[in-house]
Amino acid sequence: ETGVTQTPRHLVMGMTNKKSLKCEQHLGHNAMYWYKQSAKKPLELMFVYSLEERVENNSVPSRFSPECPNSSHLFLHLHTLQPEDSALYLCASSQDEFGGNTGELFFGEGSRLTVL
C-alpha cells in the first residue's frame, strides 16, 4: 500500500459536470495539499490543510472546492470547469504544515484531468 493514493488516475469531464478527486494518505501525517501541475509551468499550490483545517488557499477559483473530513482524506470537488483547468492534480502530505523536521512532501501519483 503506497503512502499517498489518489483516485481516479484519469478523469475526463465536460464543462458542466460535477466530479471529485480523492486522496488518501497512510503515513499518519497531519497536513495535506493539493497542487496543480501544468506543462512547462511550476507546480502551483492550491490548498493546504493542517489537522483538517484549511490554512492556505492560493486564490483558487471557486469552481474548485476542497474538503478534508479527517487527517487521512482529502477531496477536491470540481464543477463547471474550464478547458484551461486540464492538468495533473497532485495530492501531497507532510508531517505537519511546516513540512516536519525535513520539510519533505510525500506525493501521490496524481489525477490527470481533461476538461472538454
Next chain:
Amino acid sequence: AQTVTQSQPEMSVQEAETVTLSCTYDTSESDYYLFWYKQPPSRQMILVIRQEAYKQQNATENRFSVNFQKAAKSFSLKISDSQLGDAAMYFCAYRSGSYSGAGSYQLTFGKGTKLSVIP
C-alpha cells in the same frame, strides 16, 4: 517572493555517465532549505536530496550530490553513473526556514528539467 529557475527544460545523458542539472533561486532570506524532487513518468514525485542553507557541506545521497553555492544562489544536482531509472522530470524547490505567517513554509518549485538516459 522567492523564485526558482531551472534553465534547462530538457537534458540527456549516456548511461553510466555523469550529468548536472542547474537550478538558481532568488531570495533575501538567509535561512532556507533547498530540495531536488524526481518525478518518473506516471509515477510519484519523490525527494532526491535536501540541503539546509546553513550547512556549508554539500549534501550527498549515493549517486546524487549537489553543488550548493549560497552566494551565487545556485543549487545544481549531479547524478553520477546514470542509470535508465534516472529518467524523469527533476524539480528544484525552495522553502523558507523562517516562519512569517501562514504559507511561509510552503515549497516554491521550478518548472522542471526532463532528463533522458540513453542506453
